[in-house]
Amino acid sequence: MxxxxxxxxxxxxxxxxxxxxxxxxxxxxxxxxAGGGTLGIAAAVAVGARERIALLRADRKWLVVGITAHSITTLAELDEAPAGIDPLAPGAGTGRFADVLRGLSRHAAKPH
Missing domain, CATH: 1.20.5 (Single alpha-helices involved in coiled-coils or other helix-helix interfaces)
Incomplete structure (x- = not known):
């Protein structure tokens, strides 16, 4: 060789x-x-032709974001799952967004 x-x-x-x-x-x-992290859309609703509001799960945080054709804006940050969402269920929050939004408004009304 x-x-x-x-x-x-x-x-x-x-x-x-x-x-x-x-x-x-x-x-x-x-x-x-890198493993162990989760990122996903839990719920979303269209509010215009190209605009929508979405609830995102990023690890242990929940974000409510406004999405347009040109930008994404954080509307709220939550430390726990909103009412009506089981964070451990696969496809958590694929139900009605209006129910999720109602749960968020109740969460925001609580004094910190």
Missing amino acids: SPAWPSLVALALIVVALPATAWLLRRTGRPGG
Whole structure:
């Protein structure tokens, strides 16, 4: 065996390992190796042709955001799930947004 063979074998292993690693990360849903976090839309309602209000879950925080064609604005931040939303259920909050909004207004009315 010539001295070039070990280098070629190492290069071949690297060429195979890179796409395999990328595929594995995509399959596990952990890009960049970070895991455990959740981000998702719990509920949304259209309030215009291109405008909507959405309730987002980001880890343990809940955000009410206004979404337009050109921007996203945070309307409220909550530390706990709004009334009517089970944060542990898959697809939490896919029910009626009006019910969620009513729960939020009750939450905002509570003195801190």
